[in-house]
Amino acid sequence: MRISFKTFLSLIAAAITAGLIGISGASGASDAVGVVSRLESKIEHNPGGDSDYTVLAPIDALSLKLNNNDILKSHSGSTAEIRMNGGAVISLASDAEMQLGINNVRINKGGAWISYKPEKKDGRISFTVKTPAGTMGIKGTTFAVKVDEKSAQAFLQVREGCVEFKQDDTGKTVDVKDNQLLVIEKGKEIGAPVSVEAGYDILSAPAQTDSGLKFEDYQNANPFDKLRK
Numbered sequence: 001m002r003i004s005f006k007t008f009l010s011l012i013a014a015a016i017t018a019g020l021i022g023i024s025g026a027s028g029a030s031d032a033v034g035v036v037s038r039l040e041s042k043i044e045h046n047p048g049g050d051s052d053y054t055v056l057a058p059i060d061a062l063s064l065k066l067n068n069n070d071i072l073k074s075h076s077g078s079t080a081e082i083r084m085n086g087g088a089v090i091s092l093a094s095d096a097e098m099q100l101g102i103n104n105v106r107i108n109k110g111g112a113w114i115s116y117k118p119e120k121k122d123g124r125i126s127f128t129v130k131t132p133a134g135t136m137g138i139k140g141t142t143f144a145v146k147v148d149e150k151s152a153q154a155f156l157q158v159r160e161g162c163v164e165f166k167q168d169d170t171g172k173t174v175d176v177k178d179n180q181l182l183v184i185e186k187g188k189e190i191g192a193p194v195s196v197e198a199g200y201d202i203l204s205a206p207a208q209t210d211s212g213l214k215f216e217d218y219q220n221a222n223p224f225d226k227l228r229k
Contacts, residue, residue: 032066032067033068034084034085035066036066036081037089039058040079043056043075043080044072046070046072048069049069049070053073061080068101071097072098072100074110076094079092082098084105088138093110104129107131107145108131110146113203114138114142132152133186134154134165136166137163139164140161142158144201153183172190179200
């Protein structure tokens with residue numbers, strides 16, 4: 001039995017509508033980048049980055065699928081864990097703002113601890129963290145990123161592994177390795193990372209460097225004299 005071309009197109013359209021035939025990009029599923037896996041208190045969600053913010057309690061946030069360009073803002077005293085589809089686990093600190101992308105995030109304010117260990121250890125950068133001061137290229141590591149919204153300073157602390165920081169305006173790169181901290185000031189030349197003790201946490205109270213000096217004293221003896229919590 002022969003059918004007309006018009007009838008054939010009608011049958012294809014009906015199959016697509018019924019879900020029997022999928023079209024790449026026909027739905028928002030391809031834009032999904034992760035989920036909120038844990039939430040203390042509340043968080044604000046901006047779908048697509050250009051919509052109004054919605055305040056979400058844990059019961060709503062934990063059932064939400066996060067898409068490309070979504071923005072999350074944690075409240076004061078609130079923390080959240082975000083699991084990205086590519087394997088990165090992000091612990092967002094309180095009073096922080098982060099925009100999600102495909103295999104990347106952008107931290108506009110505040111900070112987060114990030115753990116990312118790719119299945120293939122080939123040394124290639126497969127996940128990036130963007131900040132106003134530059135971009136961190138991740139090869140597989142546990143690290144923290146903090147952004148001071150007022151000064152546009154960025155802080156990169158690596159607890160395990162190696163992170164490559166690339167300054168956007170100059171293209172200069174610096175590798176930050178185990179128990180090192182890099183302080184970046186937008187528009188200024190990148191310095192060398194400094195060593196910190198294993199228990200140091202840039203997102204909380206300063207600890208001591210491995211030299212035994214208090215971190216407040218250590219910072220005053222190096223070029224990053226503007227470093228503050």
